Amino acid sequence: ASPASYQRSCFESMGRDVGGTHRYDEPGAIVACESAPAGTMRIGCLIGAAQDTFWDPSGQDHAIGFCTLLNDRDEKDACYGIIFARAPDVFATKSDMQPFCAKAERGYQERCTADIR
Numbered sequence: 001a002s003p004a005s006y007q008r009s010c011f012e013s014m015g016r017d018v019g020g021t022h023r024y025d026e027p028g029a030i031v032a033c034e035s036a037p038a039g040t041m042r043i044g045c046l047i048g049a050a051q052d053t054f055w056d057p058s059g060q061d062h063a064i065g066f067c068t069l070l071n072d073r074d075e076k077d078a079c080y081g082i083i084f085a086r087a088p089d090v091f092a093t094k095s096d097m098q099p100f101c102a103k104a105e106r107g108y109q110e111r112c113t114a115d116i117r
Contacts, residue, residue, distance in 0.1 A: 007040065007041055007044070008040055008041070008043075008044040009044070010044070011036055011040075011041045011042070011043075011044030011045045011048065012044045012045070012047060012048035012051075013048060014033075014036065014044070014045050014048060015029075015033060015044060015045035015046060015047060015048020015049040015050075015051075015052070016048040016049070016051065016052045017048075018032045018033055018045060018048070018049045018052075019048065019049035019050070019051070019052025019053060020052060022049070024053075024062060026053070026062060026065050026066040026069055027069060029049040029066070030046065030049075030066070030069055030070065032045075032049075033045035033046050033049060039074075042075065043074060043075055043078045046070065046075050046078065046079055047078050047079060047081075047082040049066070050063055050066045050067060050079045050082055050083055051082055051083070051086060053066055054083055054086055054087075054090060055090070056090060057090060057091060057096070057100075059090075060090070060100050060103070061103070063083045063086075064083070064100075064103045064104055066079060066083075067079035067080050067083060067104070067105075067108075068105055080104060080108045080111065080112070081111075084101075084104075084108075084111060084112045087100055087101075087112070097112075097113075098113070100112070101113045
């Protein structure tokens with residue numbers, strides 16, 4: 001087993017592979033990540049897969065949809081956290097980000113708009 005400090009990045013890498021294998025199939029990617037142990041390792045897989053959907057603005061609905069499908073609060077929080085952190089690099093302007101933030105579930109929209117720089 002790898003040291004704990006490397007496990008999350010290892011599972012994020014797994015998640016990026018899962019995302020590539022299950023392109024535009026968010027439920028399939030989530031099921032694939034369920035093979036990772038619950039907690040930090042599964043969250044790593046899920047955020048890796050969520051990031052893989054969101055390289056440019058065309059992936060925004062897939063990224064939001066991915067997070068929406070998660071039921072575990074920690075997993076959902078981590079999912080939204082990673083796509084909100086990525087959004088300023090994906091969208092050219094703050095005004096481009098606003099409609100993206102509006103698509104997030106209630107309770108997360110404010111967190112998204114707070115991250116707009």
